[in-house]
Amino acid sequence: MKKQILADSFLQFRYVSAPSFSPDGKLVCFVVQRADLKGNGYQGDLYMLDVQTKKVRQLTSGSDAFGFEFTPDGKILFAAKRTKEEKEKEDETCYYEIDPSGGEARKAFSLPIKAGRIVTAGEDLYVIQASQNNGETDKDRGWDTFEETPFWFNGRGFTAGIRGRIYLYKPSTQELKPLTEPWFDASLSQVKDGKILYRGALWEGGRKYDYPGLYLYDIQKEESICLIEPNTKAGYVADFWKDGKILFTTYEDGVNVGMYNPDFYTIDIETGKLELLAGYDRAIGTSVGSDARLGGGRQTKLAGDRWYFITTDCESAYLRYLTMDGQICEMDGTVIEDPLFPDSASIPSNDPAKDGSVDSFDIWGDHVVTCALRGDHLAELYLDGEQVTHFNDEFTASYDVRTPEYFSFTNQDGVSIHGYIMSPRKSEDENTADTRGADGRYPCIFHIHGGPATVFGSVYHHEMQLWANAGFYVIFCNPRGSDGRGGAFEDICDRYGGIDYEDLMAFVDEAIKRCPEIDPDRIGVTGGSYGGFMTNWIIGHTDRFKAACAQRSISSWTIFEHTSDIGYSFTKWHQGARTRDAQAPRAEGSDGQPRTGREQLWAHSPLAAAPNCKTPTLFIHSDRDYRCWMAEGISMFTALQMNGCPSKMVLFHDETHELSRSGKPKNRIHRMEEILAWMRKYLK
DSSP states (O other): OOBOOOGGGGGGOOEEEEEEEOTTSSEEEEEEEEEETTTTEEEEEEEEEETTTOOEEEOOOSSBOOOOEEOTTSOEEEEOOOSHHHHHOTTOEEEEEEOTTSOOOEEEEEESSEEEEEEEEETTEEEEEEEEEOSOOOTTOSOOOOOSSSOEETTTEEOTTEEEEEEEEETTTTEEEEOSOTTEEEEEEEEETTEEEEEEEEOOSSOOOSSOEEEEEETTTTEEEEEEOTTTOOEEEEEEOSTTEEEEEEOOTTOOTTTSOOEEEEEETTTOOEEEEEOOOSEESOOBOOSSOOOOOOOEEEETTEEEEEEEETTEEEEEEEETTSOEEETTSOBOSOTTOOGGGOOOOOOTTTOSEEEEEEEETTEEEEEEEOTTOOOEEEETTEEOOOTTHHHHHHBOOOOOEEEEEEOTTSOEEEEEEEOOOOOTTTTTGGGSOTTSOEEEEEEEOSSSSOBOOSSOOHHHHHHHHTTOEEEEEEOTTOSSSOHHHHOOTTOTTTHHHHHHHHHHHHHHHHOTTEEEEEEEEEEETHHHHHHHHHHTTOOOOSEEEEESOOOOHHHHHHHSTTHHHHHHHHHSOOOSOTTSOOOTTOOSOTTTOHHHHHHTOGGGGGGGOOSOEEEEEETTOOSSOHHHHHHHHHHHHHTTOOEEEEEETTOOTTHHHHSOHHHHHHHHHHHHHHHHHHHO
């Protein structure tokens, strides 16, 4: 019999990410991370794949390599601090260089800045994205001062006075040259043929813009031109194109950028003219949720006459490409005839070889390498479609990984809703038999994803595997508001707690109907972020669930607007004016503006219905979660306590919004144990 998956089983995972071809295309370098329980963190090293032999070998052994860049001569550059002196210099970044053919890493250079991304710009030249601190620098002070908003950011801490800055660095002369001003908040996009594409805006004092501008810097001419003025076009991806043009993903005028997906446009560098190249009603990048991945990697790349990109369609993330004449194609060359994808076309293939999530990739010549989650497997590398790394095969083979079963149904509005049922581990000799009732039925946990513009798919999700291995059915779905099926499906602007709630409740009914082994009187509900919001909403509007766990949740849109790192924009786009969908009118009494629509925001806030709650609820929050600040969870917890509803709050210290995905290993384990204990207590 296979082993039972426990909370700490993720300590055995090897997190593969960020594959990149060497300049000659003969090697692929990538990162492998692992949890370190003793150090209560994560370790990372670089590995090499030989493209011809498909053999894999470890390149570094310092456990401190989490990213890298190939140098022009084929060596590998990575940031690390390996000496006591280096570690004491907080505002310095050290780079080490190693030869892929072997040998020890040697110190390449140090920079007196907090560098992030580094990109090769030619022989003896690098472009660097760094962090510029224009505020207080005394590390021993017992306070933080800020005179601007936003003043913090999830995962970064207090950010008042801190801006992104772009530099050029020449190792031979050690010349470090800033290309942007200290108060100009810059973000590096791409580097090609002596030109640097970047986005940003001047921001001194409170942030007064919604969208950064787009700029192009010529290294030889030492000058920058503005292609898109700040606050004029919401854009996301910017890359080089052909014939002196730039590829830019943006929106037609009047579209609610918080709910719809951008289309492909080109910008003429000489004239600044913006032209539509192709409509595309899907998100760029993967939106497929999982708590079993770590690391980054390439999401887009211009290679030859094709622009490759990862995109979420339905419940999976695929690699596709855009041609120079505006055609969007599958990797086998099939042209997608209608890139606006009517919702009726959104049907999963249910093919484990295709479905899942491509998380990152690279292209060299005819070779394609992807880092992907496929079927029940954790992330591995696939070269030209063939799995070539096997770091997690033993885990999948030896542990009782449950395979979710896909199904769909049509709701009362005639919309198809997609979801999954994961059956429990049924073993008399493990601690699972006690979950089965006298009637032979099992308890169930209903999991709601975050976002809302993300999706649940068939990929491995550790906490859901934990629940299923503990004897619970696990059900999860993608209601309206989810990603992967176009803007019309995704748009729930000022309808949070309305049509999405109806879809979720209808899904639970359908799952019970399809699976008679689920005990309808022993169902718990949980979710994080948007899923936490919905959990808070649900317990105030129905008593059908016997237990709940609201994680990193939202309880009041007014609190969220004024405390979240993205509240100033997210609330406007998600709870404000509707600008495109005439078939979905604005909520009654709303003038479409959050600042003057207080009644609307309160009506859509779970805190308003908290006095109705009778469901025993566990609240989990982190005190450095600046996306959904702890005031949200504390407010809802206090309201339930005042109402006499059984409730408990677990507040994790020094953790962010990413606790469940990349938090400290000990905290991740305790979090999962708290949730499981709560569900066992009330659903047993």
